[in-house]
Amino acid sequence: MQNAVERGGSRGGTWPLQAISGIVLLFLLGLHVIAQHFVAAEGMRNFQDVLSYIRNPLILVLEVVFLVVVTYHAMLGVRGVVADLGLTRQQENTVNVVLTLVGVVLVAWGVYLAWFLVARA
Amino acid sequence: MTTQTSRWQRALRGWFDPRGRDAGLIAFALNRISGLALVLYLVLHLCVLSTLTHGEPAWEGFLRLAHTPLFFLLDMALFAAILYHGLNGVRVSLIGLGYGGRQQKSLFYGLAAAAVVIWGIAVWLMATV
Numbered sequence: 001m002q003n004a005v006e007r008g009g010s011r012g013g014t015w016p017l018q019a020i021s022g023i024v025l026l027f028l029l030g031l032h033v034i035a036q037h038f039v040a041a042e043g044m045r046n047f048q049d050v051l052s053y054i055r056n057p058l059i060l061v062l063e064v065v066f067l068v069v070v071t072y073h074a075m076l077g078v079r080g081v082v083a084d085l086g087l088t089r090q091q092e093n094t095v096n097v098v099l100t101l102v103g104v105v106l107v108a109w110g111v112y113l114a115w116f117l118v119a120r121a
Numbered sequence: 122m123t124t125q126t127s128r129w130q131r132a133l134r135g136w137f138d139p140r141g142r143d144a145g146l147i148a149f150a151l152n153r154i155s156g157l158a159l160v161l162y163l164v165l166h167l168c169v170l171s172t173l174t175h176g177e178p179a180w181e182g183f184l185r186l187a188h189t190p191l192f193f194l195l196d197m198a199l200f201a202a203i204l205y206h207g208l209n210g211v212r213v214s215l216i217g218l219g220y221g222g223r224q225q226k227s228l229f230y231g232l233a234a235a236a237v238v239i240w241g242i243a244v245w246l247m248a249t250v
Contacts, residue, residue, distance in 0.1 A: 019214040026207050033203075043247060044184055047177040074160045081153055086128040109167050116174050 055121040
């Protein structure tokens, strides 16, 4: 049986979702990197600048959407990698549940951070 | 269990052993390795941002660390992984949609060249700004 590298593709069957979220990410990541690291003086914002930055509702929405899409893309990617290791249906279901939970925790963590900063801004 | 273990070993060896593999398969393996590195970075990024909840002194401490040469090198590696993963993702999407299947090798080398140029410009900007 060929493995994923030998086949040149994933068995996960979710590549359209991976591709769409990836294209959206290219746009959101571009905005994120430019806003966070190229516009900010010395490439990083100080504490007060972070608070003023996140206070902007448009930025807040963009950052949260970015977090959701990047987490979705990441968990889908990990699912594809794990699926190609040749798991049973039951193992795949367990992996799906675990990755969904990990994704929810990561998004909740980021949203909590954003909420914490907005509350202090 | 032995069969499953050997399947896993074979799958993982496929990612790290470039011998006898063509550009498309190397691109696929690199895409997965860079992708997993970026997943790890996502978690590290949230850990770093969490220092903001400890107040200004904690964040200023991180900023001092972020301006060290080692951190700069890690930033460059991160940017290389993002560029590679993103541009290769565009290539894979195009091929998946039925465009450029026959030119996938040239597409790979073309996008790799574009990645090197963009990476060079970004390094120059980050080093001088």
